[in-house]
Amino acid sequence: MEGVDYLADERKKAQFDVDAMKIVWAGSRHTFEISDRISKLVASDPAFRKDDRTMLPRKELFKNTLRKATYAWQRIIELRLSEEEASKLRFYVDEPAFTDLHWGMFVPAIKGQGTDEQQQKWLPLAYKMQIIGCYAQTELGHGSNVQGLETTATFDPKTDEFIIHSPTLTSSKWWPGGLGKVSTHGVVYARLITDGKDHGVHGFIVQLRNLEDHTPLPGITLGDIGTKFGNGAYNTMDNGVLRFDNVRIPRDQMLMRVSQVTREGKYKQSNVPRQLVYGTMVYVRQSIVADASCALSRAVCIATRYSAVRRQFGSQNGGPETQVIDYKTQQSRLFPLLASAYAFRFVGEWLNWLYTDVTQRLQANDFSTLPEVHACTAGLKSLTTSVTADGIEECRKLCGGHGYLCSSGLPELFAVYVPACTYEGDNIVLLLQVARFLMKTASQLGAGKQPVGTIAYMGRIEHLMQCRSDVQNAEDWLKPSVVLEVFEARAARMSVACAQNLSKFTNPEEGFAELSADLVEAAVAHCQLIVVSKFIEKLQQDIPGKGVKKQLEVLSGIYYLFIIHKYQGDFIATSCINPKQASLANDQLRALYSQVRPNAIALVDAFNYTDHYLGSILGRYDGNVYPKLYDAAWKDPLNESDIPDGYHEYIRPLLKQQLRAARL
Amino acid sequence: MEGVDYLADERKKAQFDVDAMKIVWAGSRHTFEISDRISKLVASDPAFRKDDRTMLPRKELFKNTLRKATYAWQRIIELRLSEEEASKLRFYVDEPAFTDLHWGMFVPAIKGQGTDEQQQKWLPLAYKMQIIGCYAQTELGHGSNVQGLETTATFDPKTDEFIIHSPTLTSSKWWPGGLGKVSTHGVVYARLITDGKDHGVHGFIVQLRNLEDHTPLPGITLGDIGTKFGNGAYNTMDNGVLRFDNVRIPRDQMLMRVSQVTREGKYKQSNVPRQLVYGTMVYVRQSIVADASCALSRAVCIATRYSAVRRQFGSQNGGPETQVIDYKTQQSRLFPLLASAYAFRFVGEWLNWLYTDVTQRLQANDFSTLPEVHACTAGLKSLTTSVTADGIEECRKLCGGHGYLCSSGLPELFAVYVPACTYEGDNIVLLLQVARFLMKTASQLGAGKQPVGTIAYMGRIEHLMQCRSDVQNAEDWLKPSVVLEVFEARAARMSVACAQNLSKFTNPEEGFAELSADLVEAAVAHCQLIVVSKFIEKLQQDIPGKGVKKQLEVLSGIYYLFIIHKYQGDFIATSCINPKQASLANDQLRALYSQVRPNAIALVDAFNYTDHYLGSILGRYDGNVYPKLYDAAWKDPLNESDIPDGYHEYIRPLLKQQLRAARL
Numbered sequence A, B: 001m002e003g004v005d006y007l008a009d010e011r012k013k014a015q016f017d018v019d020a021m022k023i024v025w026a027g028s029r030h031t032f033e034i035s036d037r038i039s040k041l042v043a044s045d046p047a048f049r050k051d052d053r054t055m056l057p058r059k060e061l062f063k064n065t066l067r068k069a070t071y072a073w074q075r076i077i078e079l080r081l082s083e084e085e086a087s088k089l090r091f092y093v094d095e096p097a098f099t100d101l102h103w104g105m106f107v108p109a110i111k112g113q114g115t116d117e118q119q120q121k122w123l124p125l126a127y128k129m130q131i132i133g134c135y136a137q138t139e140l141g142h143g144s145n146v147q148g149l150e151t152t153a154t155f156d157p158k159t160d161e162f163i164i165h166s167p168t169l170t171s172s173k174w175w176p177g178g179l180g181k182v183s184t185h186g187v188v189y190a191r192l193i194t195d196g197k198d199h200g201v202h203g204f205i206v207q208l209r210n211l212e213d214h215t216p217l218p219g220i221t222l223g224d225i226g227t228k229f230g231n232g233a234y235n236t237m238d239n240g241v242l243r244f245d246n247v248r249i250p251r252d253q254m255l256m257r258v259s260q261v262t263r264e265g266k267y268k269q270s271n272v273p274r275q276l277v278y279g280t281m282v283y284v285r286q287s288i289v290a291d292a293s294c295a296l297s298r299a300v301c302i303a304t305r306y307s308a309v310r311r312q313f314g315s316q317n318g319g320p321e322t323q324v325i326d327y328k329t330q331q332s333r334l335f336p337l338l339a340s341a342y343a344f345r346f347v348g349e350w351l352n353w354l355y356t357d358v359t360q361r362l363q364a365n366d367f368s369t370l371p372e373v374h375a376c377t378a379g380l381k382s383l384t385t386s387v388t389a390d391g392i393e394e395c396r397k398l399c400g401g402h403g404y405l406c407s408s409g410l411p412e413l414f415a416v417y418v419p420a421c422t423y424e425g426d427n428i429v430l431l432l433q434v435a436r437f438l439m440k441t442a443s444q445l446g447a448g449k450q451p452v453g454t455i456a457y458m459g460r461i462e463h464l465m466q467c468r469s470d471v472q473n474a475e476d477w478l479k480p481s482v483v484l485e486v487f488e489a490r491a492a493r494m495s496v497a498c499a500q501n502l503s504k505f506t507n508p509e510e511g512f513a514e515l516s517a518d519l520v521e522a523a524v525a526h527c528q529l530i531v532v533s534k535f536i537e538k539l540q541q542d543i544p545g546k547g548v549k550k551q552l553e554v555l556s557g558i559y560y561l562f563i564i565h566k567y568q569g570d571f572i573a574t575s576c577i578n579p580k581q582a583s584l585a586n587d588q589l590r591a592l593y594s595q596v597r598p599n600a601i602a603l604v605d606a607f608n609y610t611d612h613y614l615g616s617i618l619g620r621y622d623g624n625v626y627p628k629l630y631d632a633a634w635k636d637p638l639n640e641s642d643i644p645d646g647y648h649e650y651i652r653p654l655l656k657q658q659l660r661a662a663r664l
């Protein structure tokens, strides 16, 4: 059976150069080559197998993750991988582990918030993993509202120490990944108190476990917070609980880059501007958007391949039945997600550029773009993670019953992905921040302040408030300028409508609270505009490869026309388009589905995912679904014996009507 | 801590009689009393504990389910429970088990499709559980397309037997619940072949396992199909795989109520009309809609209570922070789901009546309402299960980070619920059936055929095509007649638009395929109208209890206004309402959120769910969330030791830089 390719015919239909598209997807030839090499390295190493992950009980699962994570580290050292390669390797190992938080949060927190001295002391230890760190911010009682954290760090001038303490049950640290069982250290956020005065939340490096025997240090209670959503999934991570009973740490373990406590216990700001911390935030959110495109493309790849393999109904004269990918309902659910995966990829690429831009500006003490950057990254994080979470589940449903099996890979992908909607800012809380920015921008328009960057369109408010789309036939919807104008007009008008309604309230905060659901809708419209405009900008670049640009044009069309169709209420109610134009958009959308259909398999091949990374029998590259599904079933622990455990105690007495006698 | 009620203040705010609402929710005082008594019986019996369910490895989980299911049966016998009580008991045990399929599918299949003789032979065995049965229809290759099943049942006139055979890999039975490890018998669907002629798919009673030692009978391969979505969840069920290698069964095990094979191998129809089988279908779908209201109300109960307990931001002068239920964004996500739970409850109640009505008509050989009943039950199954699946996940997100813990109950509820969107008819396939019915109705309008039942409104098509809503202020949206008219007009216009577009195709089947995504939208509009109209009908009844009717009016308003807002594109594009009216609907919706707010906790209390049934720390009746979350964490297997398994092999060598030496 090896060597078959049930999707070969599908691959032949492609009207573009898949290899060229792979480079576009990866972002550059360099990134493509690294991804390709490292993903194959991981896929071919049996130590990284993950096909039993959803069957392992928690303790075995967790131990296995410890094995993989340390083995990955060993390989990174042995193969002398670059930082970029190392991070790709962790990515393709595809198993949440303490190393994610160590590299992704602990190290950046020290880099961003530590003084040069502190960095010199702690970073080498962290880089060599002689200590393992986590990021301990959230508590049982406070997540979104970081300023409400209750853990205290009280300076004791007598001993030159901070006393870290958990004064209430709700102040228990709760959720930090890697904290429960592995981390030796944490960046712990606590209210700084000097001389009885509360200076708000600051970060502290706190040792949690004895480096010799791993026992929690005196005064410290540590544990795992329990099982989370899904089989395998995020249960490979020891999200932890942590309590302090008056634990003392030296003064120099407060992260003092921005504010400091002197030997005498005086609290002061350093001359480093606070705004510098935003660099890290942009970086983290940019990587979340990139991850969204990965997770969504992975689900789409599985559902697309399986939709080409799966046949149901419509056999004529005993011939084969219809591939379900040929049903327009299937296409109307699947192809917008395929298009979204590409859209998120490109907006993520752009965010990467934005990060560089912001970093340079910060270094030059230019903070002018920060509010716009903050709003845009918050909004894109929210939009892309929400669409991705829903999209994965839609892909699972697109696979019918078989999508419900763990061997489809989709249940685990969903379960491991969904917290992205909650961590690094709850998606609704983030959209409210975007809305605040929009309202501020709107209110300053009269004052002659010219909005820049992603909000620049608001500078053309007069035009946008009165323009009408002149679309007259379906093809008109393929013109980027037409599309940008309606997206801009819709976003602008929704913002202005909110601003006008807000102005009717005497207390603006009350108004904001009362209208917050509408404000969130305006924020979404703004964010969708950003994604659409970055997709269109991408297409204005030179894109090599036969037919590649054409495919991307089709995908961008599907992306924006799907939004116009789904949100037609916004567009029509604000008179940006009329019902006839909405209907033409829908006609054009349907036409684009037909255009993308022959290219669908090649478009998901372009993600260049190994079968190992996909982790899905339904999504196998070769389409050899049924025999492999059948074989996989027998590996379930329940199939270890024909007669199940419990037969003699429960089933037999039931059948034999001896229930009353049986011990239950 | 026992005896606290952190939600007491919330309960005091209620403006209606909760006990009276409990009766309304239950449907009758009789049903309330049974539910109340049985749910408490289950909750107080430690044998039914389920708080460790999400932590058990598959084999232990499954064995534990066998224990509970047989113990439940024993209690049913000991307590001499009525059929109604027994089914409530299984419901409140809240753990998918082989008994669900035995009682829910195997027994009804024999009742519906077996001759009197067959019923006399098999039903007593099944009623006493001397045999355990499953419903074996779906195969690896065919689910939705039942007519495409490949298993064969070839009549052998020499021996008067059928030979049941699995000719291909894809013909393996795949998915039937209870099949893998427990069932002794199955109703197996196979292509009937007599004398070389294929008569299509028929049902057969087939013994699968030896009743003495439970081994599979000769020629039969049986197993579990593997782990499914989520922890605990549906993994308590042994969805199975089954292959036949020329297995012989006596001729009288074909279910012969409707069609028969004679001793000579002649195939003939009996004089029992085929349509009789629709009775069972209506029954099953009605119960799925009722289940949707249960699952959704359960998730809503958890999210509502937790939203009142959870406080985040907005503390003024050191006072308590804002309960997150007071944020309008939270309300705009939560309250429509609360309203939907009630809406689905009442439409389920009405379906129950419809089932009785259909049964009576079938007995009187009146098949006239069947097409309408079929479309309406298919559509309501699809609509309610889709909204419920999404709604459960939304409730999980509404609980922030803590919703991601299994101890919140929501991950498991989601995972166990979602297949309802797929089984008993994939939701999209069902909506396409509804759409066919709508198109047929539309095409016959000219011919003077008067549509009846839920499609009767199409009889007023001329009015509906040209009416305009006369809503002028927000309160106008509270008038049922106004609302019904816009829902009817929208549904009618969407159907008519589809019909007009269809008529442009020379081949109607091609047109239907091409426009199927739009047809699905028209079907959804029709189904939403049904739910809205049944909610409004309910309110025309006399509903006793202080303030109860008023609350239901508010909920019905939220239900339909939320739809008008979310689907405003449909309503505006079809000119049923104008943008100004849409905006008034949104204003009124916001006003209703404020009205429901003080009653929210009482409205979920009215579901009368025990803490056992809810299975959620976040949803506890007493609101005592934090201490209980904290305590529950320590029960995770990972917390059995401070130092995790794998520390010595993996973490220590890592920290001590001895990785290369370590065995990995």
Ligand SMILES: Cc1cc2nc3c(=O)[nH]c(=O)nc-3n(C[C@H](O)[C@H](O)[C@H](O)COP(=O)(O)OP(=O)(O)OC[C@H]3O[C@@H](n4cnc5c(N)ncnc54)[C@H](O)[C@@H]3O)c2cc1C
Residues within 6 Å of the ligand: A101, A135, A136, A137, A138, A141, A142, A143, A144, A145, A174, A175, A176, A177, A234, A239, A419, A422, A423, A424, A425, A426, A428, A429, A432, B310, B312, B313, B324, B327, B329, B330, B397, B398, B399, B400, B401, B402, B404
């Ligand atoms: C898998 C996972 C991993 C995590 N890893 C870490 C980690 O490593 N380190 C760490 O410190 N933390 C971690 N967290 C915690 C995470 O950062 C928080 O859960 C997140 O910030 C959300 O906060 P919350 O749980 O308090 O939600 P809440 O704020 O309680 O949200 C509950 C509801 O209230 C709403 N809400 C809250 N405030 C407002 C408002 N002002 N206006 C309107 N609505 C509002 C929300 O929209 C939501 O619907 C992790 C969480 C998860 C799930």
Ligand SMILES: Cc1cc2nc3c(=O)[nH]c(=O)nc-3n(C[C@H](O)[C@H](O)[C@H](O)COP(=O)(O)OP(=O)(O)OC[C@H]3O[C@@H](n4cnc5c(N)ncnc54)[C@H](O)[C@@H]3O)c2cc1C
Residues within 6 Å of the ligand: A310, A312, A313, A324, A327, A329, A330, A397, A398, A399, A400, A401, A402, A404, B101, B135, B136, B137, B138, B141, B142, B143, B144, B145, B174, B175, B176, B177, B234, B239, B419, B422, B423, B424, B425, B426, B428, B429, B432
């Ligand atoms: C938990 C669970 C329990 C089950 N229990 C049982 C049981 O006890 N007994 C039993 O016999 N079966 C059982 N099943 C099987 C179940 O009935 C099928 O999975 C269901 O009928 C869906 O069929 P499918 O899997 O073939 O989906 P498919 O038909 O393969 O669906 C795949 C995709 O194709 C689309 N599609 C299919 N046909 C069309 C069309 N004509 N037009 C447009 N789109 C189309 C669907 O919308 C879907 O997106 C169970 C399944 C599950 C998940």
Ligand SMILES: [Ca+2]
Residues within 6 Å of the ligand: A467, A468, A469, A470, A485
């Ligand atoms: Ca114009």
